[in-house]
Amino acid sequence: MIRLLLVHESGLLRSALASVIGAEPDIEAAACSWRDARSRARSLQPQVCVVDTDSPAADKAARKGEWGKFVASASGEGGDCGLLVLVNSERPGPLRRAHEARALGYVDKDAPPQRLVEAIRQVAKKERYVDDALGYGFLQAAKIPLTERELGVLSLAADGASIPEIARTLHLSTGTIRNYLAAITRKTGARNRVDAIRISQCEGWV
Amino acid sequence: MIRLLLVHESGLLRSALASVIGAEPDIEAAACSWRDARSRARSLQPQVCVVDTDSPAADKAARKGEWGKFVASASGEGGDCGLLVLVNSERPGPLRRAHEARALGYVDKDAPPQRLVEAIRQVAKKERYVDDALGYGFLQAAKIPLTERELGVLSLAADGASIPEIARTLHLSTGTIRNYLAAITRKTGARNRVDAIRISQCEGWV
Numbered sequence: 519m520i521r522l523l524l525v526h527e528s529g530l531l532r533s534a535l536a537s538v539i540g541a542e543p544d545i546e547a548a549a550c551s552w553r554d555a556r557s558r559a560r561s562l563q564p565q566v567c568v569v570d571t572d573s574p575a576a577d578k579a580a581r582k583g584e585w586g587k588f589v590a591s592a593s594g595e596g597g598d599c600g601l602l603v604l605v606n607s608e609r610p611g612p613l614r615r616a617h618e619a620r621a622l623g624y625v626d627k628d629a630p631p632q633r634l635v636e637a638i639r640q641v642a643k644k645e646r647y648v649d650d651a652l653g654y655g656f657l658q659a660a661k662i663p664l665t666e667r668e669l670g671v672l673s674l675a676a677d678g679a680s681i682p683e684i685a686r687t688l689h690l691s692t693g694t695i696r697n698y699l700a701a702i703t704r705k706t707g708a709r710n711r712v713d714a715i716r717i718s719q720c721e722g723w724v
Numbered sequence: 725m726i727r728l729l730l731v732h733e734s735g736l737l738r739s740a741l742a743s744v745i746g747a748e749p750d751i752e753a754a755a756c757s758w759r760d761a762r763s764r765a766r767s768l769q770p771q772v773c774v775v776d777t778d779s780p781a782a783d784k785a786a787r788k789g790e791w792g793k794f795v796a797s798a799s800g801e802g803g804d805c806g807l808l809v810l811v812n813s814e815r816p817g818p819l820r821r822a823h824e825a826r827a828l829g830y831v832d833k834d835a836p837p838q839r840l841v842e843a844i845r846q847v848a849k850k851e852r853y854v855d856d857a858l859g860y861g862f863l864q865a866a867k868i869p870l871t872e873r874e875l876g877v878l879s880l881a882a883d884g885a886s887i888p889e890i891a892r893t894l895h896l897s898t899g900t901i902r903n904y905l906a907a908i909t910r911k912t913g914a915r916n917r918v919d920a921i922r923i924s925q926c927e928g929w930v
Contacts, residue, residue, distance in 0.1 A: 676918070
């Protein structure tokens with residue numbers, strides 16, 4: 519029996535998905551929101567964690583470093599929980615993030631449920647599963663034109679911080695931040711800073 | 725038998741939800757993406773359309789006026805398709821939009837599936853259904869502090885347009901746009917224009 523924990527912000531959608539997956543004879547599916555993810559993971563000790571990476575809640579959890587803590591809670595002492603992510607092939611940012619979190623399985627959010635079931639069985643055996651539909655997404659993820667430092671500056675700017683505030687947060691001079699923002703605007707092909715934020719959000723980079 | 729069409733961008737989640745709802749003896753559920761929504765609605769002529777309002781695809785469809793066309797296609801000559809929306813109680817913008825599109829049913833995305841089933845039966849009888857959990861969301865929707873004109877200016881700014889571009893698009897002077905942006909920044913309690921965009925996106929107004 520595969521013990522599985524599914525994390526998704528919408529109660530309606532996670533119950534539906536858990537009930538479809540849990541109908542398989544070899545899968546026992548539980549589901550929760552990001553808020554409860556760590557405590558549920560600790561008590562359930564699932565062999566597979568399924569996370570929908572394509573939502574504001576998942577983005578927020580990632581920014582706060584919750585993903586790593588969640589997988590660590592799920593793995594416990596034994597350390598053997600496999601992470602399986604649902605990804606939107608048009609948002610390379612979360613895909614890159616999932617890869618950094620050492621996800622073992624990658625399934626397109628547009629896939630039929632049967633493909634997710636296959637992926638779950640594979641990840642439960644500690645084998646990698648990569649959905650064929652995600653090839654393009656991986657190419658895009660590899661092509662994000664900004665450095666980690668630039669993404670950090672942009673992410674603060676997108677949160678509404680002014681140049682002096684960004685400078686203070688990152689312990690850099692305002693001139694340096696201005697240079698970063700100019701480079702970001704140029705590299706993203708944007709018209710201005712607001713446009714650079716919009717493009718990066720659309721592409722799923724920040 | 726209630727014929728139902730569910731519109732959601734993710735193939736995985738819409739299949740799961742349709743299969744859970746379709747397990748009810750009196751409901752026949754089909755599901756599709758926004759891209760296929762109008763043609764599927766025309767051929768199926770459902771009594772109830774269920775739309776997830778809380779996604780970038782739904783926002784985009786709304787901006788392009790697709791919602792009204794979709795409901796019109798579903799209603800056909802008989803004109804009797806009821807719109808039921810799934811809403812995120814923390815995003816008043818889509819809730820207001822659903823109300824403008826004359827939705828008959830409103831269900832919280834965090835509700836258990838059984839509540840959606842109840843709502844479907846109610847809407848199929850042409851009766852209003854409003855999820856108790858959405859009271860706060862409705863209050864918030866009524867409290868969006870910006871006028872339609874200000875939301876229009878903000879929405880162009882959020883798309884990366886400069887002040888002269890916004891002025892040209894709306895046939896107004898750059899001075900007027902500056903005044904609008906100053907009013908928006910003040911009314912949203914933002915630190916600056918980028919912050920006003922961020923706040924309005926977080927609140928789900930644009």
